[in-house]
Amino acid sequence: MPPDSKRSRDGTKSDTEKSSSGKLSSSRSSSSGSSPSRSSKSLGHDNFLKSHAGYLRSPIISLSITLSLSPLTSSLIFTLIFITLHLFLPLFLVPHVSAFITLFIPIQNTINAILLEKKGKKSDSPQWALYWIIYCLLGWMRGYVGLWAPNTRGIYEIARSGILVVVGGPWFGREGLRPDLRIPSKKLSSGNKKASEREEHRRQKR
Numbered sequence: 001m002p003p004d005s006k007r008s009r010d011g012t013k014s015d016t017e018k019s020s021s022g023k024l025s026s027s028r029s030s031s032s033g034s035s036p037s038r039s040s041k042s043l044g045h046d047n048f049l050k051s052h053a054g055y056l057r058s059p060i061i062s063l064s065i066t067l068s069l070s071p072l073t074s075s076l077i078f079t080l081i082f083i084t085l086h087l088f089l090p091l092f093l094v095p096h097v098s099a100f101i102t103l104f105i106p107i108q109n110t111i112n113a114i115l116l117e118k119k120g121k122k123s124d125s126p127q128w129a130l131y132w133i134i135y136c137l138l139g140w141m142r143g144y145v146g147l148w149a150p151n152t153r154g155i156y157e158i159a160r161s162g163i164l165v166v167v168g169g170p171w172f173g174r175e176g177l178r179p180d181l182r183i184p185s186k187k188l189s190s191g192n193k194k195a196s197e198r199e200e201h202r203r204q205k206r
Contacts, residue, residue, distance in 0.1 A: 048170035051112075051124055054105035079165070086158050094157045102164040106131055109168075124173040131168050138163065 049057045049071060056078060064074040085097050109128060116123035138160045145156045166172075 048173070051173055052105075052109060052168065052170040054108040056105065082161070082165075083158075086161060091154055091157070094154070094161075098157065098161045098164075102135070102161055102168070106135070106164075106168050127168075127172050130172075131164070134167050135164060 049060060053060060053075070060071055060074045060078065063069065063077065064071050067074075069077075082097075082101055086094055089097060106128060109124070110132070113123035113125040113128055117125055142156065142160065145153055149156075
């Protein structure tokens, strides 16, 4: 074998090794960059389920595990079932079916918010106060529609349930209006450590 051919082969091997190592490093960096975003999204979904799903939290989680779906997709499936029940059930059953979402879950979430406020923690109590005001207003309007426009009761019931689901959704909660509150515990602990270190340095300087 001539020496020139050996050198060329050695050069091609080193080039291929460099290119493969570069691809591996880029893939590792991309995976490390995407993992915190995925963890923050999963943390946000978990917080939303805890604060707004109520007794539907465990069915949503079990459905997402069995079908390997995201919690958001499972929540949308339950929402579609809720809408189809409004469309196909008899009119006298619609308020009773709507109460499972628009009455029982908000009561549970309101009690949880009150308990958190008693413990000195921040909660979604302003959202639930606004929710119950709108709930009472829509209840008065339901009586008005039943008396003066009974032919539009079906449309009104669907609109009422949709308004209450939107007002009581997680997008009007603390973490929905302020996404910067969804910070992982590791970042919080590191921030607290840095703040304590700065205070110690200031005390030593004094």
